[in-house]
Amino acid sequence: MVQFATQLDGAFAALSDQTRRGILERLGRGEASISDLATKFEMSLTGMKKHVSILEDAGLLTTEKVGRVRSCKLGPRRLEGESAWISAYQQMLTEQLDHLEAFLERTKGSE
């Protein structure tokens, strides 16, 4: 549960940035290398690597080294920006209802 919550917070953090949502939308149309993405989003390679690693940590993207090029594609969840948000919302609601249930149990008889 704790790990699940951490992953979810990671997904929120990953999705809170417009460039990162743009990257997911771009990868929804097919794989791209980090340098392709850096060019498309007019950003330094280092800057792009940082965005890619945040998305990778959140499980929204995976990378694979092919020769000298690091190729990116959508992660295990295979979600683009908007559907990732809807999915994160669903997880959040589930966790909220879990916590509401625990709260109601905890405060039983105290009203």
Add this chain to the structure above:
Amino acid sequence: MMNTAVTAPPRAVLSTPSDREIRMERIFNAKRERVWQALTEPELIAQWWGRGNRLVIERYEFERGGHWRYVEHSDHGAHGFEGRYREIVPFERIVTSFEWDGMPAHVAIQTMTLEQLADGRTKLVSISIFHTVAERDGMMHSGMEGGANESYQALDRVLAALG
């Protein structure tokens, strides 16, 4: 409609009638009045809404048209959520818009309904409907574009008349 039980029934049922609607059902071992209190009293909301994270309730106007804004603080940063109440029926139903700062203007409408069960428990049904880009794109191909063009033409005529 696809139904996926996430835990043993009747505790929780999750279903996805479409990719833009999220429906959840829970049965709480508490009377409806207590569930309603937990859903509507800010000092109680703060104890569960943040999922274990610290929650700051920045705004709470619990009335039709009223604005709410919560900020959740975790190790991953602060995330703000907000909305406005569309409908409130005491002990029965809350309808609100729902937005996250990270996806501005991607608005969901959330309806929460409470039902007192004969055995003293309470059933909560939550339905959230998202207005998605896919849906917007669908509308573009089904007449919205024409409608917008007609509006622009009408605007052109008004502007022309103004000289």
